[in-house]
Amino acid sequence: MKIAILSLFPDILKGYFVDSIMSRAVGKGLIDYELVNIRDYAYDKHHVCDDSPYGGGAGMVIKAEPLAKSLDSIGVKGKRVIYPTPSGRVFSQSIARELAAEEELIFICGRYEGIDQRVIDLYVDDEISIGDYVISSGEIATLVLVDAVYRLIEGVIAGDSLEEESFTQSLLEYPHYTRPEVFRGLAVPKVLLGGHHAEIEAWRLRKRVEKTLRTRSDLLRENKVGKDVLRIRDELLDN
C-alpha cells in the first residue's frame, strides 16, 4: 500500500515511519510512504498557507491553493483521499478493514479551524473522525487512522495476532498474562498454565464475552455473534 500524507508539520510524522513495526513493513516493501509539506506549494514570498475565514469568526483556515497544488503534485486519480475531521463518519475497525483493502491512500492533515471547503468538494472522498472530541492536530488524527489500517495489511503482523483482537467477531479481547506467575499476590489463572489448548480457548472466549458484556454490551447483537457466544452471554446474565 502507498500512503501519502499532506501536512504543514511533516516533522511530527517522520519518527512514526522509521520506528518499530511500521519501519519493518516499509523495509519489507509492504508500505511505501510519502510526506508532503503543504508549505512547499505556497508560492508567495512568505509561503503563507492559512488565512482568516470569510464571514468572520475565530481562527484561521488552511488555504485551498497550496493544498490543491500539493494534491495535484502527487496525483489523486484512482486514489482514496481522506480528510480526518471531527465532522466525518466515526472511525471503527470495520472502516480500518475497508481502507486496508485500498492500494493508495492520501491523507490531508488539518490544523486551526480546518481546511477550505472547496478542497473537500473537489478532492476528498472520505471525511473520517477519530471520535467525538476535538484535537488540534490533523497529524495525530491521521496517524491514528494509518496505524489502525497498515497493521491489517497481509504480512505486517502475524495473522493469528489479529484473529482474536478486540472488535473482531464483535468481541473485545481476553486478558493477557506473562511472567512472573505470581505478581503482588495475584496469580496467573491456572488454566493458562496447564497447556490444555481446548480449555485455554474456552476460557479465553468466556473472558472475551464477559469483558464485552461488561464494557460494550452494544457489540453483542444477536445478528453479529455466534450461538456459542450467545450461550455464554446468557449464562453470564443468569448468574
Ligand code: SAM
Ligand atoms: N473547527 C473544527 C471543528 O470544529 O470541527 C476543528 C478543527 S481541529 C482544531 C484541527 C484539525 O485537527 C482538523 O482540521 C482535523 O484535521 C483534526 N482533528 C481534530 N479533531 C479530530 C477528530 N476528532 N477526528 C479527526 N480529525 C480531527
